[in-house]
Amino acid sequence: xxxxxxxxxxxxxxxxxxxxxxxxxxxxxxxxxxxxxxxxxxxxxxxxxxxxxxxxxxxxxxxxxxxxxxxxxxxxxxxxxxxxxxxxxxxxxxxxxxxxxxxxxxxxxxxxxxxxxxxxxxxxxxxxxxxxxxxxxxxxxxxxxxxxxxxxxxxxxxxxxxxxxxxxxxxxxxxxxxxxxxxxxxxxxxxxxxxxxxxxxxxxxxxxxxxxxxxxxxxxxxxxxxxx
Amino acid sequence: xxxxxxxxxxxxxxxxxxxxxxxxxxxxxxxxxxxxxxxxxxxxxxxxxxxxxxxxxxxxxxxxxxxxxxxxxxxxxxxxxxxxxxxxxxxxxxxxxxxxxxxxxxxxxxxxxxxxxxxxxxxxxxxxxxxxxxxxxxxxxxxxxxxxxxxxxxxxxxxxxxxxxxxxxxxxxxxxxxxxxxxxxxxxxxxxxxxxxxxxxxxxxxxxxxxxxxxxxxxxxxxxxxxx
Numbered sequence: 083x084x085x086x087x088x089x090x091x092x093x094x095x096x097x098x099x100x101x102x103x104x105x106x107x108x109x110x111x112x113x114x115x116x117x118x119x120x121x122x123x124x125x126x127x128x129x130x131x132x133x134x135x136x137x138x139x140x141x142x143x144x145x146x147x148x149x150x151x152x153x154x155x156x157x158x159x160x161x162x163x164x165x166x167x168x169x170x171x172x173x174x175x176x177x178x179x180x181x182x183x184x185x186x187x188x189x190x191x192x193x194x195x196x197x198x199x200x201x202x203x204x205x206x207x208x209x210x211x212x213x214x215x216x217x218x219x220x221x222x223x224x225x226x227x228x229x230x231x232x233x234x235x236x237x238x239x240x241x242x243x244x245x246x247x248x249x250x251x252x253x254x255x256x257x258x259x260x261x262x263x264x265x266x267x268x269x270x271x272x273x274x275x276x277x278x279x280x281x282x283x284x285x286x287x288x289x290x291x292x293x294x295x296x297x298x299x300x301x302x303x304x305x306x307x308x309x310x
Numbered sequence: 311x312x313x314x315x316x317x318x319x320x321x322x323x324x325x326x327x328x329x330x331x332x333x334x335x336x337x338x339x340x341x342x343x344x345x346x347x348x349x350x351x352x353x354x355x356x357x358x359x360x361x362x363x364x365x366x367x368x369x370x371x372x373x374x375x376x377x378x379x380x381x382x383x384x385x386x387x388x389x390x391x392x393x394x395x396x397x398x399x400x401x402x403x404x405x406x407x408x409x410x411x412x413x414x415x416x417x418x419x420x421x422x423x424x425x426x427x428x429x430x431x432x433x434x435x436x437x438x439x440x441x442x443x444x445x446x447x448x449x450x451x452x453x454x455x456x457x458x459x460x461x462x463x464x465x466x467x468x469x470x471x472x473x474x475x476x477x478x479x480x481x482x483x484x485x486x487x488x489x490x491x492x493x494x495x496x497x498x499x500x501x502x503x504x505x506x507x508x509x510x511x512x513x514x515x516x517x518x519x520x521x522x523x524x525x526x527x528x529x530x531x532x533x534x535x536x537x538x
Binding site: 117121127143168 | 345348349352353361362364365368369371375376379393396400
C-alpha cells in the first residue's frame with residue numbers, strides 16, 4: 083500500500099467513498115466487537131455483587147446488541163451477510179478478550195469503560211474521513227450510553243477507599259490499552275483493505291502514529307475520570 | 311382468602327383495579343422473569359454450535375431486557391422500586407432455572423420456547439381480568455418475538471433426523487412444565503396478594519384448576535409445533 087501525501091490536519095480532505103472496500107471490513111469488525119462485548123458483559127455480570135449491578139450490565143449488553151443490528155442492516159444494504167463479513171475478525175477479537183479476562187467485578191467494569199473508550203476514539207477519528215452516510219452508521223454505534231455513569235461511580239468509590247485496589251486497576255488499565263493496540267495491529271496486518279482505509283483516513287504512517295498518540299492521551303484522561 | 315362466586319366464563323366480570331396490591335407483585339415477578347431469562351439465554355448461548363445461533367440468542371435476550379425496562383417504568387409509575395419489588399421472587403425463579411439447567415443446545419432452545427409459552431399462557435389469562443392499562447403492560451411484555459421461529463426450525467430439524475433426540479426432548483418438555491407449575495404454586499403460597507389476584511382473575515379454585523388444564527393443552531400444542 084502506498085502512503086498518501088501527508089495532510090496537515092492529519093486526515094485526507096475528500097471523504098472516503100461509501101463503496102470503498104474497507105468500509106465492509108470496518109462495519110464487520112465493529113459488528114463482531116458488539117457481539118463479543120454482549121457476551122462478555124453477560125458473562126462478567128456474574129461477578130456483580132448485587133442484582134442492581136447485574137441489571138445495569140444487562141442494559142449495557144442490550145445497547146451493544148442494538149448497535150449490532152444497525153451494522154447488520156448497514157451491511158445488508160451493501161448486499162453483504164454480516165456473518166460472512168465478521169469471520170476474518172473473530173480470531174483477533176477473541177484473542178483480545180481471552181488475554182484480558184477480568185477476574186473481579188471492578189476489573190470487568192474498568193475493561194468495559196476503558197475498552198469501549200479506546201474503540202470509540204479509534205473509530206471516531208476514522209469516521210471523520212468517511213462519506214457522511216458511512217460516518218453516521220459508525221457514530222451511531224459508538225454513541226455513548228448513559229450506563230457508563232454507573233461504571234464511573236462504582237470504580238471511583240472502590241479506588242477512593244483502597245490504595246491497593248487503585249494500583250491494581252491502574253496496571254489493569256495499562257494492560258487493556260496494550261492488548262487493544264496489539265490486536266488492532268494484527269488486524270491491520272491481515273486485512274489490506276481495512277489498513278488502506280485507515281491509512282487514507284489518517285493521511286499516512288505519521289498520521290497513524292499521531293492517532294495512536296492521541297488515543298493514549300484520551301486513555302489517560304479516561305483513567306483519571308475513574309480515579310486511576 | 312375467600313373463594314369468589316364462580317363465574318360461568320371462568321373469569322370475574324369487572325376488571326381488577328390498577329391499584330390492586332397484587333398488580334405490583336405481578337409486574338415484579340414478570341420483571342425478575344425477564345432478567346433471569348436474559349442471563350440464562352446469554353449463558354446458554356455458549357452451547358450454540360454456530361455464531362449465527364449465538365446471535366439469534368443474543369437478540370432474544372435483548373428482547374427480554376426491553377420487556378424488563380417496560381416493567382421497571384410501570385413499577386416506577388406506581389412509586390415502587392423494581393429491585394425491592396422483585397426480591398420476594400428471586401428464590402422461586404432461581405430454583406426453576408437451577409432445576410431445569412439445559413445440558414445441550416437443543417434443550418436450551420426447547421426450554422426457551424416452551425418456558426416462554428407456559429409463562430405467556432398464564433399471564434395472558436390473568437391479563438384478561440385486569441384493568442386495561444395494567445393488561446396492556448402485561449401483554450406488551452409477553453409479545454411474541456419473531457425470534458422463536460429460529461427455535462422451531464432448529465428443534466424440528468434435529469428431532470426429524472433423530473428418534474432418540476426426540477424422545478429425550480419430549481421428556482425434557484414434560485419436566486419443564488412440571489417444574490414451572492411447582493414453582494408457580496410455591497410463589498402463590500408465599501404471596502397472598504398475588505394469589506388473591508389470580509383467584510379473582512380466574513373466578514375461584516375451580517377456575518384455577520381449569521386454567522392449569524388449558525395450560526397443559528397449550529403446552530401439548532407447542533410441543534407438537536416443535537415436532538415433539
